[in-house]
Amino acid sequence: MPDSETNGLDIIAIDVSELEPPEPMERILARLQQLKPGQLIRVRHRREPFPIYPMLEQAGYKHCCIPSGTEAFLIYIWPHSAPVDEAFCRTDATKEAG
Amino acid sequence: MNLAGLSLEHTPPIGTPLKFFLVAPVFGVLAGILLVGYPELLTNRWLPATFAFTHLLTLGVGAMVMLGALFQVLPVVSNQAVPRDQVIAPWVHRGIFWGTLTLTAGFLTSWSWLIGIAALLLASGFGLFVSGLGTGLIRARPAGDSTVTLRLAAVSLVATLVLGGMQLSLHLWPEAGLYQPHQTQLHAFVGGFGWVLLLVMGVSFQVIPMFHVAPAFPRWVRRPLPLVVFAANAAVLLAGYPVATYALPLTMVATILYATEALKVLMARKRKLVDYTVRFWQLGLSQLVAAALLALGLTFTEGDTWRAPVELLLGLVFGLGFVLSVMLGMLQKIVPFLIYLNLQRMTLTNPEAVMVKLPHMKALISTERSRWQYRLQLVLLLCIYLAPWAPGIGIVAGLLLVAAFGWLGYCLWGAWHQYQKVESEIQALSSG
Numbered sequence: 001m002p003d004s005e006t007n008g009l010d011i012i013a014i015d016v017s018e019l020e021p022p023e024p025m026e027r028i029l030a031r032l033q034q035l036k037p038g039q040l041i042r043v044r045h046r047r048e049p050f051p052i053y054p055m056l057e058q059a060g061y062k063h064c065c066i067p068s069g070t071e072a073f074l075i076y077i078w079p080h081s082a083p084v085d086e087a088f089c090r091t092d093a094t095k096e097a098g
Numbered sequence: 099m100n101l102a103g104l105s106l107e108h109t110p111p112i113g114t115p116l117k118f119f120l121v122a123p124v125f126g127v128l129a130g131i132l133l134v135g136y137p138e139l140l141t142n143r144w145l146p147a148t149f150a151f152t153h154l155l156t157l158g159v160g161a162m163v164m165l166g167a168l169f170q171v172l173p174v175v176s177n178q179a180v181p182r183d184q185v186i187a188p189w190v191h192r193g194i195f196w197g198t199l200t201l202t203a204g205f206l207t208s209w210s211w212l213i214g215i216a217a218l219l220l221a222s223g224f225g226l227f228v229s230g231l232g233t234g235l236i237r238a239r240p241a242g243d244s245t246v247t248l249r250l251a252a253v254s255l256v257a258t259l260v261l262g263g264m265q266l267s268l269h270l271w272p273e274a275g276l277y278q279p280h281q282t283q284l285h286a287f288v289g290g291f292g293w294v295l296l297l298v299m300g301v302s303f304q305v306i307p308m309f310h311v312a313p314a315f316p317r318w319v320r321r322p323l324p325l326v327v328f329a330a331n332a333a334v335l336l337a338g339y340p341v342a343t344y345a346l347p348l349t350m351v352a353t354i355l356y357a358t359e360a361l362k363v364l365m366a367r368k369r370k371l372v373d374y375t376v377r378f379w380q381l382g383l384s385q386l387v388a389a390a391l392l393a394l395g396l397t398f399t400e401g402d403t404w405r406a407p408v409e410l411l412l413g414l415v416f417g418l419g420f421v422l423s424v425m426l427g428m429l430q431k432i433v434p435f436l437i438y439l440n441l442q443r444m445t446l447t448n449p450e451a452v453m454v455k456l457p458h459m460k461a462l463i464s465t466e467r468s469r470w471q472y473r474l475q476l477v478l479l480l481c482i483y484l485a486p487w488a489p490g491i492g493i494v495a496g497l498l499l500v501a502a503f504g505w506l507g508y509c510l511w512g513a514w515h516q517y518q519k520v521e522s523e524i525q526a527l528s529s530g
Binding site (some may be wrong): 046 | 307310311369435439446459
């Protein structure tokens with residue numbers, strides 16, 4: 001995705017939709033630990049990972065979940081300071097769906 | 099299925115369900131000891147020892163695990179916690195724990211005052227639980243398939259308790275005329291094919307796809323089938339003969355349809371790894387089909403000499419083959435998952451604890467330990483199914499029950515011990 005459309009951010013995509021609990025949570029948290037400035041994570045999952053939301057908030061991350069078809073969700077996770085909002089996530093999710 | 103409806107944000111502290119799970123094996127061991135002492139109890143369902151044995155398993159093991167799980171599961175399936183769960187859970191636990199022990203003692207001694215105390219304790223424990231669960235289920239919005247099924251299960255639980263109370267009145271207040279011999283059959287029927295079956299159905303619609311990366315149950319299974327089971331049970335209960343003759347087979351056919359569809363969903367899971375929770379589900383569901391076929395057979399045939407042991411066998415296939423297998427499978431998965439989730443949360447909220455190495459979920463109850471639990475369950479079932487015809491086998495079946503529940507206790511307490519060890523490490527780091 002060109003920088004002009006991603007606010008200069010680098011989107012790291014991970015797919016956990018075929019993993020059994022708690023592997024999706026493990027993958028997401030492990031990837032977050034490697035996140036560099038200017039990066040955000042886009043997670044493809046078959047369900048909304050509610051258990052990690054409070055953890056993300058306490059660890060200083062924001063999130064946005066966009067349903068993407070039947071039993072499919074795209075979850076965006078970024079540091080509080082990153083210039084990301086819901087509109088940004090929706091735009092990217094639409095592109096992904098297309 | 100609306101997987102977005104799954105929420106774990108409002109779940110209670112881990113101690114709430116674990117308190118129930120950890121004590122359940124004790125009652126199973128007691129049931130095994132009782133069977134060793136009275137091996138003939140599996141040859142006659144009307145013996146006081148048989149009532150004591152049955153209620154040690156249904157209340158002490160079954161209700162203890164199911165009620166503990168519901169405190170955890172309700173927020174997951176309906177996004178609505180049991181109101182004031184942390185206040186009522188300890189009282190529900192005490193009511194069921196002491197109520198089951200006194201009821202067992204009451205049945206064995208035939209002392210009415212003990213049965214009176216048991217009735218009071220069980221009524222208060224279940225009453226508190228049903229009021230909390232009922233409020234949570236009424237408040238749950240939107241009501242998904244699992245929530246609707248759990249509502250039907252809760253109504254069936256109330257019917258089971260009322261019928262059980264009416265039968266206990268024989269010991270406490272016989273002049274009231276509430277006791278009727280045939281109500282014992284109805285109490286067992288609505289407790290099994292109403293409360294327990296609907297509870298398992300409602301929970302399975304969520305947990306099988308979630309834990310095993312399996313497809314969602316077909317819509318015709320999630321909505322109409324629980325309603326058919328509930329309506330047919332209500333007809334058996336309220337309309338009596340001859341309506342019951344048609345309604346009961348309807349319950350059994352719906353049960354077989356549910357079990358076969360659940361087996362198909364499990365077969366279609368994406369990852370075919372060795373998983374003893376899946377094997378326990380498969381075992382339990384196959385026993386559910388067998389129990390429904392036995393019930394159908396008993397409905398459509400007549401005869402006296404062979405009927406009594408087959409009725410006992412039906413109870414064993416349903417209670418130990420289906421319900422116990424499913425519960426054992428779920429405990430192998432849910433207990434490590436809850437422990438892992440709680441520890442993970444703790445490390446994230448305590449930056450100092452990042453150095454603590456968390457145990458892997460499979461290390462909390464290892465595959466090897468689950469394999470032994472499964473083997474014990476298979477041998478137990480093979481043995482106990484013969485007991486209605488061969489009283490001598492009762493002693494072996496009792497010893498196997500002690501071994502199976504002893505092993506379960508060892509696994510659960512072992513996982514809990516690991517949790518406490520890591521929790522104290524995290525607390526030491528965050529306070530230091």
